[in-house]
Amino acid sequence: MKVIFLDIDGTLIPFGKAMPPESAIKAVEMARKNGHRVYLNTGRCRAEVPKELVQIGFDGIICSNSLYIEDDGKVCQQKDIPPADVKRISDWLLQNQIGFFFEGHKSVAAVRLYFEQMGAKFGEKVLHDLEKSFPCIKEAELDYNCIAKINYVLHSGVIEKIRAEFGDEFQINQWSLLGSDKGMGDITRKDAGKASGVHFIAEKLGVKVEDTFAFGDTAGDLPMLKVCGTGVAMGNSEPGLKEGADYITGNVDENGIFDAFQHFGLI
DSSP states (O other): EEEEOSSSBBTTTTTTOSSOOHHHHHHHHHHHHOOOEEEOOSOGGGGOHHHHHHHOOEEEEETTTEEEEETTTTEEEEOOOOOHHHHHHHHHHTTTOEEEEESSSEEEEEHHHHHHHHHHHHHHHHHHHHHOOOTTTBBBBOSSSSSEEEEEOTTTTTTHHHHHHHHHSEEEEEEEESSSSSOOEEEEEETTOOOHHHHHHHHHHTGGGGEEEEEEEEEGGHHHHHHHEEEEEOTSOOOOHHHHHHHHHGGGGGGGGHHHHTTOOOO
């Protein structure tokens, strides 16, 4: 038995789309039929993983960079940013005119400033596409409970200010909305990271890391690729990830998942 970990955005699902291509769905189904276990391993929070994606059939879901883990439909781990800290951070972001949204295990909530700044930065078309891909991101009353990550819109000097204010307490990251822009950032717990989810599941299953595979497309996936026995970069990956991967497959929308599964004899 092999254990396979799949990033979602840019790896399993093309940017701007809501679901994987049919070839990727077929690969997941065939691999599981062959006795392998397949897990989603994503930066998305659990509330952002649509039921249509889950219904494809996965053995587990690792969300919020391993702060939330499900295996066989049961919650095995949930770690939150303390509510008082969530409020303190969000108050500071608003005071500094930085748009943001909360990613929680149960819900997602954005402030109006987030949509205004996203529209100004990326354009209304991208904002519309984003709303289609992530319909759960809506303006809503902020709930400070069960929050794993606070995402913010990057502007000149923003990340430096955030790191100066919160960098000693929290992990401060940059990430890409469109695959290469690095136009977003997040604030999360220091212990967040996709590699720890791999260790958690491998230990739970009693599987050696040599028998694990990881698929990703951005620099944030590199620790996951490095810790697994085999790290696979998508053809549409960032150059740095390709350099650190054991194997490079095709683009996500060009049968990249299916071809790699076939190459390694998983299907």
